[in-house]
Amino acid sequence: MTDGSSHKSFPIAKEALEFFVPFFLLGIILFAINMLLSQPLILLWTIGGVFILFALFILYFFRNPTRKINYEKGTILSPAYGKVVSITEVEEKEYLHRKVTRVSIFLRIYDVHMNYAPVNGTLEYKKYHKGRFGIAGFDKASDLNEHMTLGVSGDGGKMSFKVIAGMFARRIIIPMKENESMLAGQRIGLIKFGSRADVFVPQEYEITVKTGEKVTGSQTVIARKK
Numbered sequence: 001m002t003d004g005s006s007h008k009s010f011p012i013a014k015e016a017l018e019f020f021v022p023f024f025l026l027g028i029i030l031f032a033i034n035m036l037l038s039q040p041l042i043l044l045w046t047i048g049g050v051f052i053l054f055a056l057f058i059l060y061f062f063r064n065p066t067r068k069i070n071y072e073k074g075t076i077l078s079p080a081y082g083k084v085v086s087i088t089e090v091e092e093k094e095y096l097h098r099k100v101t102r103v104s105i106f107l108r109i110y111d112v113h114m115n116y117a118p119v120n121g122t123l124e125y126k127k128y129h130k131g132r133f134g135i136a137g138f139d140k141a142s143d144l145n146e147h148m149t150l151g152v153s154g155d156g157g158k159m160s161f162k163v164i165a166g167m168f169a170r171r172i173i174i175p176m177k178e179n180e181s182m183l184a185g186q187r188i189g190l191i192k193f194g195s196r197a198d199v200f201v202p203q204e205y206e207i208t209v210k211t212g213e214k215v216t217g218s219q220t221v222i223a224r225k226k
Contacts, residue, residue: 016062027051069185074225080197095151117182121154185218
């Protein structure tokens with residue numbers, strides 16, 4: 001039975017403020033200075049406008065939409081908005097220690113960049129890995145880029161997923177601590193300006209998405225227990 005519950009949230013993530021405020025204020029200050037000049041400078045209007053536009057883009061990038069949770073026991077939801085770039089069998093050696101199917105989701109610049117819990121369960125494992133900031137769409141980015149691994153014991157068994165930094169990402173934010181409970185579809189964090197999520201699906205599950213498919217965080221079912 002589908003959960004169908006809704007998760008209401010403030011439309012912009014609070015993490016946007018540290019970027020939005022300085023750029024917006026700089027734009028306003030430049031506009032104010034220019035208005036005080038006897039002969040306003042086109043260059044100041046232009047630079048101020050660029051700062052304001054970038055501040056507005058930051059609000060768009062950090063948007064945090066209200067979502068309808070599409071979860072039922074025995075399913076795994078997408079932890080992110082984006083596009084499935086690969087589905088492949090791998091050995092998950094960090095938490096599950098077994099062969100699994102890895103579903104890689106690439107977050108494009110215009111996608112929502114929040115991360116969500118894929119199942120109901122308990123966060124048993126959390127580990128941050130330093131790494132490079134290469135192109136997140138490349139297959140090796142799963143291991144070489146900066147990332148955080150999360151292992152969950154849920155109502156459908158154990159699974160794990162990674163959030164992976166991309167070329168422009170510099171900070172992964174997952175406030176949840178080990179042994180905390182999570183609900184499927186719950187917002188658990190984000191990668192600032194970053195760009196990939198890998199889900200490690202146990203072989204008892206059937207993958208329900210295809211390479212190239214667009215997925216919606218907390219709504220798209222990416223795997224279902226056989």
